[in-house]
Amino acid sequence: MNRLKSSLTLLLLTLSLTILMEMLYIKNPAFMQNINNTLIDAAFLYRGTTPVDKRIVIVDVDEKSLQALGQWPWSRNKIARVLQNLSDAGAAIIGLDMVFAEKDNSSPVNIAREANITVQNLPDYDRILAETLARTPVIAGFTFDFEKKLPNPPPTVNAIYIQRGKGAHESLPVARGIVTNIPLLQQSAYSSGSFNTVPDSDGIVRYVPLLVTYDHTIYPSLSFEMIRTLLGLRKVNLYYDTNGVTEISLGEVHIPVDAQGRLFVNYHGGPKSYPYLSAVDIYNRHFDPSYVEGKIILLGTSAAGLLDLRATPFASVYPGVEVHANVIDNIINDDTIADNSSLDSLMTMAAIPLTVISIALILTFAPPLGAFGLIVGFVMATAALYYQALFDQHQLFNFAYPLLSTLLAIFTFTFYKIYSENRQKELVAARFAKKVSPQVAAQLLINPENVFTTSEEEITIFFSDIRNFTTISESFGNPRILIDYLNTYMSPMSEIIIAHEGTIDKYIGDAIMAYWNAPLRVSNHADKAVQAAIRQIEALQELNLTLQQKSFPPIDIGIGIHTGKAIVGEMGSEGRSDYTVIGDTINLGSRIEGLCKTYGAKILISAATRAHLNETYRLREVDIVQVKGKNEAIAIYEVLGTGYFTEEEAALQKQYMHARRLYLSARFEEAYRLFMKLKHRSPHKLYALYMERCDTYRNRKEKIKEFDGVHRFTTK
Numbered sequence: 051m052n053r054l055k056s057s058l059t060l061l062l063l064t065l066s067l068t069i070l071m072e073m074l075y076i077k078n079p080a081f082m083q084n085i086n087n088t089l090i091d092a093a094f095l096y097r098g099t100t101p102v103d104k105r106i107v108i109v110d111v112d113e114k115s116l117q118a119l120g121q122w123p124w125s126r127n128k129i130a131r132v133l134q135n136l137s138d139a140g141a142a143i144i145g146l147d148m149v150f151a152e153k154d155n156s157s158p159v160n161i162a163r164e165a166n167i168t169v170q171n172l173p174d175y176d177r178i179l180a181e182t183l184a185r186t187p188v189i190a191g192f193t194f195d196f197e198k199k200l201p202n203p204p205p206t207v208n209a210i211y212i213q214r215g216k217g218a219h220e221s222l223p224v225a226r227g228i229v230t231n232i233p234l235l236q237q238s239a240y241s242s243g244s245f246n247t248v249p250d251s252d253g254i255v256r257y258v259p260l261l262v263t264y265d266h267t268i269y270p271s272l273s274f275e276m277i278r279t280l281l282g283l284r285k286v287n288l289y290y291d292t293n294g295v296t297e298i299s300l301g302e303v304h305i306p307v308d309a310q311g312r313l314f315v316n317y318h319g320g321p322k323s324y325p326y327l328s329a330v331d332i333y334n335r336h337f338d339p340s341y342v343e344g345k346i347i348l349l350g351t352s353a354a355g356l357l358d359l360r361a362t363p364f365a366s367v368y369p370g371v372e373v374h375a376n377v378i379d380n381i382i383n384d385d386t387i388a389d390n391s392s393l394d395s396l397m398t399m400a401a402i403p404l405t406v407i408s409i410a411l412i413l414t415f416a417p418p419l420g421a422f423g424l425i426v427g428f429v430m431a432t433a434a435l436y437y438q439a440l441f442d443q444h445q446l447f448n449f450a451y452p453l454l455s456t457l458l459a460i461f462t463f464t465f466y467k468i469y470s471e472n473r474q475k476e477l478v479a480a481r482f483a484k485k486v487s488p489q490v491a492a493q494l495l496i497n498p499e500n501v502f503t504t505s506e507e508e509i510t511i512f513f514s515d516i517r518n519f520t521t522i523s524e525s526f527g528n529p530r531i532l533i534d535y536l537n538t539y540m541s542p543m544s545e546i547i548i549a550h551e552g553t554i555d556k557y558i559g560d561a562i563m564a565y566w567n568a569p570l571r572v573s574n575h576a577d578k579a580v581q582a583a584i585r586q587i588e589a590l591q592e593l594n595l596t597l598q599q600k601s602f603p604p605i606d607i608g609i610g611i612h613t614g615k616a617i618v619g620e621m622g623s624e625g626r627s628d629y630t631v632i633g634d635t636i637n638l639g640s641r642i643e644g645l646c647k648t649y650g651a652k653i654l655i656s657a658a659t660r661a662h663l664n665e666t667y668r669l670r671e672v673d674i675v676q677v678k679g680k681n682e683a684i685a686i687y688e689v690l691g692t693g694y695f696t697e698e699e700a701a702l703q704k705q706y707m708h709a710r711r712l713y714l715s716a717r718f719e720e721a722y723r724l725f726m727k728l729k730h731r732s733p734h735k736l737y738a739l740y741m742e743r744c745d746t747y748r749n750r751k752e753k754i755k756e757f758d759g760v761h762r763f764t765t766k
Contacts, residue, residue, distance in 0.1 A: 060410060060414060060463075063410070063462055063463065064403075064410050067406050067458060067459060067462055068402055068406050068407075070458075071402045071406070071451060071454065071455045071458070072399060072402055072403075074451070074454075075398055075399065075402065075448075075451050080251060082451070083251070083450075084252055085450040085453075085454075086448050086449060087252060087254065089449045089450060090363065090449075091254065091363035093437055093440055094317060094364065095364070096437075097437075097441055098319070099318060099320065100318045100319065101318070102318045102324050102375075103378075103382065103383055105344070105345050105346055106324055106325075106348070106375045106379055107327060107346070107347050108325070108326050108327070108347075108349075108350060108371055108372060109326075109327050109332055109347055109349045110327065110328055110329060110350065110351060110352050110369075110371075111124075111349075111350065111351035111353060111356065112328055112329070112352050113353050113354075114328050114330055115330040115333075116353055118330040118333075119330055119333060122351070122353075122356055123150075125154055125156045126150065126154040126157065126175035126176050126178060126179035127157075127173065127175040127178045127179070128333060130178045130179040130181075131333055132329055132333050133186050133188055133349075134182050134186060135332050135333065136186070136332060136342055136349075137185070137186035137187065139342035139343055140339065140342060140344060141187065141342050141345055141347045142187065142280065142344050142345060142346055142347075143276050143279060143346055143347065144186065144187055144188045144347040144348075144349060145188075145189045145191070145243070145273070145275075145276045145346075145347065145348045145349065145374065146188060146189065146190050146191040146272075147191055147348055147350030147351075147370065147374060148191055148350065148351075149190075149191050149192050149193055149229055149230065149231055149245075150179070150231045150232060151202075151229050151230065151231065153232055154175045154176050154179075157173065157174055157175035157176060158172040158173050158174075159172040159173065176232065176234055177234065180234045180237075180238035181238070183235060183238040183239040183240075184238045184239075187240070187279075188239055188240065189239065189240065189242060189243055189275050189276050189279060190205075190231055190236065190239035190241070190242035191242060191243065191244070191245045191272050192205060192228060192229060192230040192231060192236075192242055192243070192244055192245075193228070193229045193244055193245060193246055194225035194244050194246050194264060194269075195225060195226060195229065196223065196224075196226060197226060199226045199227045200226075200227030200228060201227075202227070202228050202229060202230050203230065203233070204228055204230065204264060204265060204269070205230050205231075205236055205242045205269070206236075206237075206241075207267060207268070207269060207270075208240075208241045209278060209283075209284050209285070209286050210284055210285050210286065211268040211286045212286065212287050212288065213288045213290065214288065214289050214290065215289060215290040215291065216288070216290045217290065219294075220263060221290065221294030221309055221310055221311060222259075222261050222262060222268065222295065222310060222311045223248070223259045223262050223310055223312070224262075224263045224264070225262050225264040228264055241279060242272075242275065243270045243271050243272035243275030244259075244269060244270070244271050245370070246258075246259060246271070247370055247373050248312075249361065253361050254361045254362060254363060255315070255361065256314060256315060256362075257310075257312035257313065257314055258271060258312060258313050258315055258373060259271060259310070259311060259312045259313075260274045260298055260311055260312065260313050260377075261274065261298065268288075270286075271374075271377075272374055273377040273378045273381070274298075274377075276346065277300065277303070277381055277382060278300055281300055281301060281303065283300050283301050285301075286298065286299070287299040288311070293309045293391045293392055294308075294309025294310060294311075294391070295307055295308070295309055295310065295311040296309075296390060296392075298311065303381065303384075305381055305386055306386055306387075306388030306390065307389070308389040308390075309391045313377060313381075313386060314387045314388075314389045314446055315362075315373065315376050315380065316376065316380050316386060316444075317363060317364055317376050318376060318379065320365045320368070321352070321367070321368050321369060322369075322372075325341065326352075327342075329349070346378060348371050348374055348375055349371075350369065350370065350371025350372075350374075351369070351371065352371070352372075354367075358371065360373055385444070386444060387440065387445070387446050388444060388445050388446065389446040390445070390446075393445070393447075394446065397447050397448075398447065398451050398452070401451065401452045402451055402452065405432070405452045405455040405456050405459065408428055409425065409428070409455075409459035409460055409463060410459060412424045412425055412428065413459075413460070413463040413464055413467055414463065414467065425456075425460060428456070429453075432449075432452055432453075432456070436449045436452075504617060504618070504619030504620065504621075505617075505618060505619060506615055506617055506618075507567060507568050507616065507618045508567060508613065508614065508615055508616075509566060509575070509613070509616050509618065509631060509635065510565065510567060510575045510576045510578075510579040510613045510659060510662070511563075511564075511611070511612050511614075511616070511631070511636050511639035512547070512552065512563070512566070512579050512582070512583065512609065512610075513561060513562070513609070513610045513611075513639050513640050513642070513643035514543070514561060514583075514586065514607050514608065514610075514643065515560060515643055516560040516605055516606070517605075517606040517608060517647060518606070519559070522605075525603060538593070538596075539593065539605050540557065540562070542589050543562060543586050546582050546586050546589060547562070547564045550578045550581055550582035550585070551566065551572045551578055552564045552572075552579065552582055553566070553568065553569070555630055555631065556630075564579075565616075565631050566578055566579050568616075568618040569629060574664055575613075575662075576613050576662035576663055577662075577663055577664055579659070580611060580655065580659070580663065580665075580667065583653045583689065584689065584691060584692060586607070586609065587607075587609075587652050587653065590605060590607065593605065608643055608644075608646025608647055608651065608652065608653075608654070609643060609646065609653045609654070610639055610640065610641070610645065610646060610653075610655075611639065611642070611653070611654070611655040611656070612638050612639035612655070612656040613635075613658045613659040613661075613662050614633075614638070614656075614658055615633065616631045616632065616635040616636060617631065617632050637679070638656065638677065638680065638684075639656075641677040641678070641679075642654050642686060645675065645677075645686065645763075649672050649673065649686075649688065649736050649739065650734060650735025650736055650739075652688075652689075653689040654686050654687065654688055654689075656684055656685070656686060656687075657684055657685040658684070660685075666694060667690075667691065667692055668690040668691045668692070668693065668694065668695050668699070669687045669688065669689060669690070670687065670688050670706065671685055671686075673685075673686055673761055674758075674759050674760045674761065675761050675762075675763060676760050676761070677763050678763050678765060683758075702728070702731065702732065705724065705727070705728060706728055708724065709721050709724035709725050709728060709740070710740075712724060713725075713740060713744060713759070714757075714759040716754060718744040718745075718747045718748040719744075719748050721740070721744050722745060722748065725740045725744065726741060729741065743761075
């Protein structure tokens with residue numbers, strides 16, 4: 051009754067906490083968005099810098115350039131010279147992270163006009179720049195205003211935008227105004243794009259809009275238009291779902307975006323991660339043309355006084371032009387991070403209950419110290435999954451809600467556990483923590499009425515051992531690699547035993563000792579032990595393929611199984627003990643495992659185990675043996691697999707059994723010939739062994755008076 055009440059309370063707490071967190075996620079308050087943004091930034095900082103595409107080069111109007119060529123804005127003829135020099139050096143495309151919204155008042159023709167002076171053929175810097183734009187691969191820049199309505203004429207759109215699955219609601223950012231270049235410049239450039247970078251509420255730029263709607267027309271960003279121009283494509287596809295935009299497609303280039311058509315920027319590092327060239331060096335031609343030839347050029351500024359600095363996850367002062375460089379890099383190298391709101395919602399709504407349930411189970415059933423380790427491991431594993439999703443799978447998910455769910459669940463269920471635990475369970479838990487292994491303690495804590503009483507029980511004992519492990523270990527020069535190699539084998543083998551309801555008693559070097567039917571009753575324990583052995587042999591074939599790929603030596607094992615009575619219980623000293631098994635049954639099981647090598651068998655079982663089997667297996671009697679230290683002889687059988695022999699296998703076994711009967715009847719000459727035929731058909735070590743025995747017996751000078759067929763081993 052108390053257990054039922056406790057279970058219902060846990061269920062109610064789990065359900066209540068899950069509903070609370072799901073409702074919070076649906077509302078998604080700003081503080082939770084800020085927490086998630088902080089976690090994302092932390093992930094970027096933890097990852098650190100990654101290689102950038104050296105084909106993207108930034109020409110920087112830096113402090114050096116301002117000191118040499120004067121304060122900003124420069125006269126348009128200087129800009130034209132920089133652009134012409136870049137074009138002459140073979141730049142593939144040039145993007146201008148700047149806008150020329152007014153006429154150049156420093157132009158001589160404009161100065162003369164203002165002074166009412168008529169002079170023929172005065173330089174017109176705007177026209178010089180316009181002519182340069184017309185003959186160079188330049189994408190001009192402009193900017194949107196999302197607050198004020200500005201009556202400026204919009205630029206020409208050179209692409210066709212096809213919206214697939216779009217609903218009535220406009221998902222793309224909608225601008226109220228636009229600031230473009232003067233018509234002379236705007237019309238001279240091949241194309242243009244906006245260089246807006248809209249920060250989040252905390253001032254950090256994480257997203258860049260690739261497309262913006264203005265006056266019911268779609269306009270591209272500078273980086274997007276540069277890529278489209280390089281690809282030579284005019285058609286742009288926009289794909290929508292019920293939440294908004296999901297993808298923007300340029301031919302074979304698919305760009306995952308958020309519902310507003312914004313790209314989440316996968317920053318490669320801090321400021322100056324990309325190659326930088328000073329604008330004054332381009333102006334004076336003091337640069338190596340190979341730094342420019344075939345490159346994607348962005349002309350912008352990092353000078354503090356020009357106010358084109360942004361905050362990013364890597365730095366609070368970051369050149370705005372380098373944000374566009376990251377965007378171009380992400381797209382052309384398929385290094386984008388998808389922010390799919392539909393998938394994120396599905397994952398988060400599923401992660402919340404899974405997190406709450408996991409913490410509830412850990413804190414309810416694990417001991418305090420173990421619970422701490424499991425929770426730390428759970429949080430780290432969850433964080434690792436989200437980190438992997440972000441940087442390996444390139445998918446952005448909301449980590450704030452699973453993290454908050456974890457913290458609230460820890461507080462809730464810890465408080466409940468402290469409140470509900472009684473002194474009796476604390477005493478039992480304290481005793482278990484000192485006396486038994488964690489596996490046994492976990493089982494017995496579920497049933498506190500069980501006690502550690504020593505008793506005699508029928509068990510099935512299991513021993514396995516790696517063949518030639520000494521030779522293998524000597525081939526490894528590094529002990530750590532050897533341990534990793536051994537763990538690679540032990541882990542799946544142990545999982546198989548546990549999956550078949552076995553209890554692992556101990557690891558003895560490269561050997562595993564396990565048993566069935568203690569401390570808890572296991573039905574058909576002999577079958578489950580044999581089935582675990584068969585599954586281990588099968589799994590070993592798969593494991594050896596993996597080891598072969600790593601140039602590690604393959605693993606071959608022998609398994610011995612015996613069923614009989616044994617003493618089970620808590621054994622050891624007062625200060626340190628464990629739940630284990632002892633007795634003659636265990637010793638015999640170990641001896642049987644050792645015989646696998648002698649008979650060339652993978653799995654050997656005793657006649658006692660065979661008598662307890664309820665399922666059908668492919669078995670063959672190997673020998674009747676008397677192992678060292680035992681007076682009684684036992685029959686041992688090789689397990690070849692489950693089910694029945696094939697017709698061909700059955701014929702081979704029939705011939706083998708006939709040879710065995712001849713041998714047991716001391717008809718060694720006939721037995722020898724038949725074992726020889728068997729060896730020709732199937733070169734098994736067993737046949738060669740019997741041939742050797744028959745040869746020894748038939749050539750003995752003294753005649754054997756009484757041959758009982760028992761092979762007596764004098765060594766272990």
